[in-house]
Structures are given as C-alpha cells and as structure tokens.
Amino acid sequence: MTEHRGPVDSSKIPRFAGPATFARLPRLDEVGRADVVVAGVPFDSGVSYRPGARFGPSAVREASRLLRPYNPGLDVSPFERLQVADAGDIACNPFNIDEAVETIEHAAAGLLKTGTRLVTIGGDHTIALPLLRAVSAAHGPVALLHFDAHLDTWDTYFGAAYTHGTPFRRAVEEGVVDTEALCHVGIRGPLYGKRDLEEDRRLRFGILTSSDVMRRGVDEVVDALRQRVADRPVYISIDIDVLDPAHAPGTGTPEAGGLTSRELLEILRGLAGVNLVGADVVEVAPAYDHAEITSVAASHLAFDLISLLALKEKP
Numbered sequence: 343m344t345e346h347r348g349p350v351d352s353s354k355i356p357r358f359a360g361p362a363t364f365a366r367l368p369r370l371d372e373v374g375r376a377d378v379v380v381a382g383v384p385f386d387s388g389v390s391y392r393p394g395a396r397f398g399p400s401a402v403r404e405a406s407r408l409l410r411p412y413n414p415g416l417d418v419s420p421f422e423r424l425q426v427a428d429a430g431d432i433a434c435n436p437f438n439i440d441e442a443v444e445t446i447e448h449a450a451a452g453l454l455k456t457g458t459r460l461v462t463i464g465g466d467h468t469i470a471l472p473l474l475r476a477v478s479a480a481h482g483p484v485a486l487l488h489f490d491a492h493l494d495t496w497d498t499y500f501g502a503a504y505t506h507g508t509p510f511r512r513a514v515e516e517g518v519v520d521t522e523a524l525c526h527v528g529i530r531g532p533l534y535g536k537r538d539l540e541e542d543r544r545l546r547f548g549i550l551t552s553s554d555v556m557r558r559g560v561d562e563v564v565d566a567l568r569q570r571v572a573d574r575p576v577y578i579s580i581d582i583d584v585l586d587p588a589h590a591p592g593t594g595t596p597e598a599g600g601l602t603s604r605e606l607l608e609i610l611r612g613l614a615g616v617n618l619v620g621a622d623v624v625e626v627a628p629a630y631d632h633a634e635i636t637s638v639a640a641s642h643l644a645f646d647l648i649s650l651l652a653l654k655e656k657p
C-alpha cells in the first residue's frame with residue numbers, strides 16, 4: 343500500500359493543539375495531490391431565514407479534532423487507504439450570489455481535475471448547484487441522494503434563482519443530475535402548498551420522509567436507496583437540518599421531527615459499495631449550536647462519507 347500522509351497523531355500532540363484542518367489532516371499544499379480533498383465553502387448569502395452557515399466550515403474543522411483514524415462502522419481506515427487532505431476554503435463573494443456560484447463551480451472543477459474526489463463543507467445549500475455542475479462535468483449526470491428536511495426544489499425566492507431553497511430544481515433543469523435516480527430522504531415540515539410536492543414529483547424526485555425512516559426502518563430505506571442508484575455515479579448532499587433539532591440545533595431552518603444522528607450514520611453505512619463520486623455537508627450555522635452538537639455530527643458524517651469513498655478503493 344502506498345504511504346499516505348495521515349492526520350497529526352493525537353496520542354503525541356494533544357488534539358486541541360495546533361491549527362484546525364479537517365480531522366487534523368495535512369493541507370493540500372503540503373501533499374501536492376490527494377485522492378480526496380475536504381474543502382470548505384463559507385457562503386450563506388442564499389438563506390431564507392437565519393444566516394450564519396458561512397461559519398460552518400471552521401466550526402466543523404474545529405469539531406473534527408476529535409475524530410480518530412479507524413472507522414469501525416465501516417471497518418476502514420480511510421486515511422491509510424487514500425491520501426486525504428484539506429484544501430482550505432473556496433472564498434467567494436458574499437454580496438453577489440451569481441458570481442459566488444461561478445467561483446464555487448470553477449474552484450471545484452479545478453480540484454476535481456486530477457481525478458480527486460471532493461467532500462465539501464458548507465455553507466448554505468445554494469452551493470450544491472455549482473458543486474453538482476463540477477461533478478457532472480467530470481462524471482456525467484449523477485444520481486443524487488439528498489438528505490434534508492426540505493425539498494430544495496422550489497423555483498425562486500424574491501425572484502432569485504440561486505438560493506438554498508432552489509438548487510435541485512436548477513440541477514434538474516441544467517441536466518447535471520440523472521432524473522432516473524433522484525431521492526430526498528428525511529423530508530418533513532410544513533410546505534407552501536400541495537403543489538410543492540407535485541412539482542417535485544414532476545422533476546422526478548422520489549421521497550422517503552422522516553416518518554418513512556421511522557416507520558420502515560433503516561434497512562428498508564437503505565434497500566430502496568440502493569435500488570434507486572444501482573451502479574450509477576452517486577452524489578450525496580447532506581443538509582444537516584435533516585437531523586432533528588435535538589441532534590442539530592445549529593442550523594438556519596430547523597424543523598421538528600427529524601432523523602437522529604444514529605439513523606443517518608446507519609443509512610450512510612448501509613450505502614457501502616455504491617459508486618460515490620462526491621458529497622457535501624451543508625447548513626451548519628454554529629451561532630445556534632450548543633456544545634458543538636451540530637458540528638460534531640457534521641464532522642462524523644463527513645468522516646463516514648470519506649470512509650465510503652475509501653471503501654471503493656482496493657486495499
């Protein structure tokens with residue numbers, strides 16, 4: 343196995359010392375090239391309610407100091423199998439959403455150029471659109487598993503086409519996702535009207551609600567998702583508000599009745615072996631968090647996503 347530069351050893355240097363990169367991994371510029379990069383996108387100008395997700399990437403990096411290198415849930419040490427590195431943040435214009443969306447797309451495309459896979463920490467959900475554009479340029483239209491309380495397939499907000507409530511309608515319109523393999527998981531909460539669901543169905547999304555997860559259970563949900571994506575390239579987008587506010591209070595549009603972090607981690611583990619090509623974890627807004635509950639959950643989800651990517655590689 344090729345030697346990869348892994349995280350700082352927390353048995354030698356206390357995990358609370360030193361600068362925060364994701365999981366205490368090396369920076370991308372320290373290793374030159376990586377199989378997987380973690381990048382932050384500190385952008386929250388697309389939100390419809392509480393702002394603050396621009397501080398998500400740094401909060402998740404801080405919380406990720408506690409991660410350890412072996413993932414028993416998936417029986418893999420991802421940082422041994424792959425060179426994983428922190429690419430820092432994609433800095434984008436907080437006053438011009440259109441420009442920010444372009445900046446994110448080009449920065450993501452640059453990172454993907456050398457065959458690297460990208461796990462992005464948001465930022466609000468607006469950023470999923472430019473990320474999907476970049477991923478589909480590399481892999482073709484991707485299957486999408488979207489974990490969220492919200493559909494995020496609304497048309498416009500105050501006339502704006504690029505917001506955190508609209509990325510997946512744009513993604514379908516632009517053909518960057520494979521409409522045979524789209525599914526929302528964790529949907530709940532009040533809508534503007536029944537039409538929201540009709541339009542979402544017209545865009546060819548499947549829905550597994552938060553109640554479905556509770557009533558049908560993790561195993562059935564996993565089976566349904568695996569069938570939906572089959573062997574297509576898959577992108578996973580996790581809005582942290584898919585978790586119940588008890589498990590993720592630090593977010594901008596919380597909805598009661600969500601998944602537990604245990605359920606979501608179990609669903610992800612059930613996806614081992616799918617052809618994952620990229621992922622994001624968005625909507626962590628640390629100002630509303632308590633005791634890092636939300637950023638710890640987000641860091642563990644990102645670790646499991648990286649582990650899923652590592653499992654695709656031969657040992």
Ligand SMILES: N=C(N)NCCCC(=O)O
Nearest residue numbers: 390467492506507595625
């Ligand atoms: N993507 C997130 N978190 N929320 C979308 C909510 C849109 C709304 O306020 O209706």
Ligand SMILES: [Zn+2]
Nearest residue numbers: 491492581583
């Ligand atoms: Zn949401």
Ligand SMILES: [Zn+2]
Nearest residue numbers: 467490494581
């Ligand atoms: Zn969302």
